[in-house]
Amino acid sequence: MLKQRQQKLRQMLKPYFNTTDLKKCFRLLKPFLVKQWNIYLLMFVSLVIDIFLTIAFAWFFGNLTDTAIKGDMNRLKMLVPIGIGFTLTSVVNNYIYIYFDTLVSNGLKRELQNYLFQHILRLPVGTVANLRSGNLLSYFTNDIHRVDGLSGSNLINLIRLPITYVAVLIYLIQINWVLCLITVIVAPVAVIGGAFFGFILKKSGREIHELIADINHTLNETFQGLQVIRSFTLEKNVFRTFSRKNKDYYHLELKNAKLQGWYSTAGYLLNSAVFLFSLCLGAYFISEKTMTVGNLLTFINLVGYLVNPLTGLASQWAGFQRAIAAIERVIELLEKPVASDELPSFSPAIKEIHSIQFKDLTFAYEENKLIFEEFNLQIPAGKVTAFVGPSGAGKSTLFNLLQGFYQPKSGGILINGIPTAEFSFSDLRSAIAHVPQETFLFGGTFRDNLVIARPSITEEEMIEACRSAYIHDFILSLPDGYDTQIGERGVKLSGGQKQRMAIARAILKDAPILLLDEATSALDGETEYLVKAALDKLMENKTTLVIAHRLSTIQHADRIFVLDKGKIVQEGTHEELIRQKGLYQKLHSSSFIGSEMKKDTVGA
Numbered sequence: 001m002l003k004q005r006q007q008k009l010r011q012m013l014k015p016y017f018n019t020t021d022l023k024k025c026f027r028l029l030k031p032f033l034v035k036q037w038n039i040y041l042l043m044f045v046s047l048v049i050d051i052f053l054t055i056a057f058a059w060f061f062g063n064l065t066d067t068a069i070k071g072d073m074n075r076l077k078m079l080v081p082i083g084i085g086f087t088l089t090s091v092v093n094n095y096i097y098i099y100f101d102t103l104v105s106n107g108l109k110r111e112l113q114n115y116l117f118q119h120i121l122r123l124p125v126g127t128v129a130n131l132r133s134g135n136l137l138s139y140f141t142n143d144i145h146r147v148d149g150l151s152g153s154n155l156i157n158l159i160r161l162p163i164t165y166v167a168v169l170i171y172l173i174q175i176n177w178v179l180c181l182i183t184v185i186v187a188p189v190a191v192i193g194g195a196f197f198g199f200i201l202k203k204s205g206r207e208i209h210e211l212i213a214d215i216n217h218t219l220n221e222t223f224q225g226l227q228v229i230r231s232f233t234l235e236k237n238v239f240r241t242f243s244r245k246n247k248d249y250y251h252l253e254l255k256n257a258k259l260q261g262w263y264s265t266a267g268y269l270l271n272s273a274v275f276l277f278s279l280c281l282g283a284y285f286i287s288e289k290t291m292t293v294g295n296l297l298t299f300i301n302l303v304g305y306l307v308n309p310l311t312g313l314a315s316q317w318a319g320f321q322r323a324i325a326a327i328e329r330v331i332e333l334l335e336k337p338v339a340s341d342e343l344p345s346f347s348p349a350i351k352e353i354h355s356i357q358f359k360d361l362t363f364a365y366e367e368n369k370l371i372f373e374e375f376n377l378q379i380p381a382g383k384v385t386a387f388v389g390p391s392g393a394g395k396s397t398l399f400n401l402l403q404g405f406y407q408p409k410s411g412g413i414l415i416n417g418i419p420t421a422e423f424s425f426s427d428l429r430s431a432i433a434h435v436p437q438e439t440f441l442f443g444g445t446f447r448d449n450l451v452i453a454r455p456s457i458t459e460e461e462m463i464e465a466c467r468s469a470y471i472h473d474f475i476l477s478l479p480d481g482y483d484t485q486i487g488e489r490g491v492k493l494s495g496g497q498k499q500r501m502a503i504a505r506a507i508l509k510d511a512p513i514l515l516l517d518e519a520t521s522a523l524d525g526e527t528e529y530l531v532k533a534a535l536d537k538l539m540e541n542k543t544t545l546v547i548a549h550r551l552s553t554i555q556h557a558d559r560i561f562v563l564d565k566g567k568i569v570q571e572g573t574h575e576e577l578i579r580q581k582g583l584y585q586k587l588h589s590s591s592f593i594g595s596e597m598k599k600d601t602v603g604a
């Protein structure tokens, strides 16, 4: 029965003293902290000086008082410069300590942010697709800043508090051991209480960090989708959602503040009780002539250091727990495996294409939902290959796999007879220029968006590419030319202008493989003509794979593959396919491939 009760109690207390997460955090932080060992050493020296000064000051007050009561002027004259010396040392030491504390905390945050950012950049596309961008932002704007709780002075306090406690206790025992007993008796209360509060604070801390991430996500999505929100008049709904989360956040912070309030009140109460008790007992000892006034002053001055390290250690524990709650979220992300060891960068290793082959390729985004099974396909080099097929057939997935965004379950893709898995991402992706359906442009100028295509692009190359993409004249018509700001995501440009910018960027990249995902959105006649002309220039001397919607592109293609449910169901030229009974004919007659196609064929 007793054993059962003990087990139950142990089970109940287990989470309160669980150190697994703490160990995990320190395993993550260890390499960064080790790097800063010299600053920590200096902080330790500063700490030893501080402890010495704490006791020295108390000794000074007691001695000064007793000397004054005795009226010993010679000793007083000697004590005053000592006091000044202590004060000056303390001021300098304090400054140094704060400076080093800031240095290590901010240094750690900087390193950790770089580490996390690199990690996110190296994560597989599939992993990032499951993360919310607001959440990702929250790691940087909120969670990482909590690492303060596990570094700098908070870390040093782990040593400072016990050393202070022991040093002060030894010194005070010599003054009056009975008074010291009181503080020793309250020690377990302070330590256990602090550990308990620490656990509760960690729990509420985790809830707060998750809610902050959620609010960041809502804000991010709202600002990105402001146009949709306006056109569907969702402002009221969006505001209601935001203000509800904001209210939850307010209440959680309030709950947390209450807990912290209780905790510090309890610490204050304990401190005051010990102080009052020591004072009364000390006064009694003075009246009994077993203690001097100076000694009592010294004792009262130091007694706080016998309680504070205990409550302080417990509060340190509480602070640790809150920091752990935030860092745990960061660790969860860091534990996700990366796709490559290095950060990819431009590396034009593959200069020519002799063959591209999909060989026995089996792929699924999700378990048990195969998109391709034992898929085989040979892409002719230096030619234009078009893919057509109904929505969801797997056309974009082929592009994703070719660029190494996702890894096949079995089989693979060979470029020039070499499996793409053997190329680094830098080599593979530098050999491919992808013009997606939706053009993403960075906020900044035209120039900023063009020069990212490849390192060391000259002004002449940039202008030539823009001429070929039929966007140069438009850019020059603007007052600042290539230095004109295009707005966030290029909001100041039309759909056709954005597409031509994407084409200019692909021309500048000058990669031997071109992946083209034609936009389905219709452009006006002149823009359509310009985009088509730009594409023709882009496709020259390249091995081009195009997800085609325009008849002109399909007619221009050397080979067309009709894809349905992850299988090639037909292949040939447009003329061959249009004569065959099959999906291609069906797609054509239902104007799936593009109204332009039907119109032109009917006209032909």
Ligand SMILES: Nc1ncnc2c1ncn2[C@@H]1O[C@H](COP(=O)(O)OP(=O)(O)OP(=O)(O)O)[C@@H](O)[C@H]1O
Pocket: 129, 365, 366, 371, 389, 390, 391, 392, 393, 394, 395, 396, 397, 398
């Ligand atoms: N990231 C993803 N996670 C899970 N499933 C996905 C993902 N991307 C695509 N799919 C699924 O894979 C299948 C093939 O999609 P894919 O985008 O390759 O088709 P598609 O032929 O390009 O279609 P569309 O012409 O409409 O763009 C679809 O069933 C789609 O739902």
